[in-house]
Amino acid sequence: MPHSDEVSPVVRGFPHLDTVRASIAALYKRLSPDGVRRYEPSVPAHAVAVAVEDPAAQPHLGAQRAARALVRHLRLPDARLVVSFRAMEHAASVELSAGPEYFVELNERFARPAHRRDIGAALAHEVTHVFLHRLGLAFPTTAENEILTDVVTTYLGAGWLLLDAFRQDGVSSQKLGYLTPEEFGYVLAKRAEVFAEDPSPWFTSAVAYEAFVRGRAEAARDWRRPPLAGAGWAARRRARAGGDGVFPCPVCGQRLRVAPERRGRVDARCGVCRTVLECAP
Numbered sequence: 001m002p003h004s005d006e007v008s009p010v011v012r013g014f015p016h017l018d019t020v021r022a023s024i025a026a027l028y029k030r031l032s033p034d035g036v037r038r039y040e041p042s043v044p045a046h047a048v049a050v051a052v053e054d055p056a057a058q059p060h061l062g063a064q065r066a067a068r069a070l071v072r073h074l075r076l077p078d079a080r081l082v083v084s085f086r087a088m089e090h091a092a093s094v095e096l097s098a099g100p101e102y103f104v105e106l107n108e109r110f111a112r113p114a115h116r117r118d119i120g121a122a123l124a125h126e127v128t129h130v131f132l133h134r135l136g137l138a139f140p141t142t143a144e145n146e147i148l149t150d151v152v153t154t155y156l157g158a159g160w161l162l163l164d165a166f167r168q169d170g171v172s173s174q175k176l177g178y179l180t181p182e183e184f185g186y187v188l189a190k191r192a193e194v195f196a197e198d199p200s201p202w203f204t205s206a207v208a209y210e211a212f213v214r215g216r217a218e219a220a221r222d223w224r225r226p227p228l229a230g231a232g233w234a235a236r237r238r239a240r241a242g243g244d245g246v247f248p249c250p251v252c253g254q255r256l257r258v259a260p261e262r263r264g265r266v267d268a269r270c271g272v273c274r275t276v277l278e279c280a281p
Contacts, residue, residue, distance in 0.1 A: 001091045001125045001146075001177060010168070010175045012211075013182055014218060016147050020183055021253025023139075023151035024190060028252045028272045030137045036273075040195050042157035043073050045202065048120025052113045059085070059111050059119065066120045067104065070127040070158060079130055083123070085111045091176050094126040096133045121161035121176050128153040146178040154179075154187040160199050163188060166208045181208065185215020193219070194251065222250035227258050227266075229280040251275045 014020075028036055047069040050062030060083065067081040080101045085108045092110075095103045104126045110119050128149050132138065137152075139145050153159035162177045163184035175181065188199055189212070203209040223230040225247045246257045252273035258266055266279040 001093070001122065010166075010173055011180050013180055014186065016179060016183055017186070017218075019139075019144055019147045020151055020179070020187060021248055023148040024155060024187070025249075025252045025254040025272055026137060026139075026148065027152055027155060028254075030135060033272075033274050036155070037194070038075070039073070039156040042160060042191075042195075042197060042199070042202075043070065043120075043124070045120075045161075047073075048123070048161065050116045050119045052116045059116050062116070063106065063110075063119050063123070067123050067127065070120070070123055073158060074127060074131045074156065076127075076131060076134065079134070081123075081127065081130070092122040092126050094129050096129065099130075099134070102130050118161075118165045118174075118176065121165040124153050124158040124161050125149060125177060128156075128158070131156075143178075150177045150179040150184070151187050153177075154184060155191050157191070157195075159184060160188055160202055163212060164203050164205050164208045166211065167205045168207045181211030182215045182218065185212035186218050187215070188212055189216035189219035190251070192216075219250075222248065225250070227279040229265075229278040231280070233280075249273060249275060249277070 048066035050059055050066060063083040067083050071079050071081060078100050081104050082101060083104045083106060085106050087108050088105060090107065092104060092106045104123065106119065106122055109115050110122060132149060132152060139148050150159060150162065153162065163181060165174060165176045166181045167174050177184065191197065192199060199212065200209065203212065225231055227247065246255060248254065249256050249270040249272065252270060254270055254272040256268055256270060258268050258279050268277045268279050270277065
């Protein structure tokens, strides 16, 4: 998993949104809606916290405890993670194998007291790699798989840690993961809709919270796409006139189609996440 700092500018906005939506749909298809809803509530901060008060303390025990908490959250009871620290370019990596032991390496910077609070975030991405490996869920390319991993981490309740690890000040910045901060916020908002969670109080990073707010606004726009009832009358009329009855499900992103010649209210049911959507004339 990459990390960026003062020498690597942070990409912003929503450049991966198509892959993000495809990732959410793929997760629902693989786990089923009932399977997805088993991942409630989100991982609490205290479950993955690593003590930072004592600079002389060794972080290995805290990292192992955080890894076990994430393994339990992702329902991988027979998986054992062995965590170590070393000098490396990226934030973390995991050796995927048949298991049950998986070796995770964290960048040695996370062993320093100033960065220990982000150990849980770095581990969340790597534990999700193990989860997807064992689930047999993958996309064709490495880049798409990394986005899939960030999306699944967030949608199943651990990725808010990755977004909260995004920090900026006048001289430096830090971001973990492959999604932009706003895309993390978008997926987090999608999860919040389904699980009726409000992640707002969890953020310790002001810039992370701001990215969540922008992502939440983008997620809300998905409910205003014609022919959904939340779209304006003029937009729905233009869509009908143009014969465009195809739109992404606002919950899972699966492409849906409503026959443009239908009159009156139409309820469209998503076959992937089972959401019933009101489509207005």
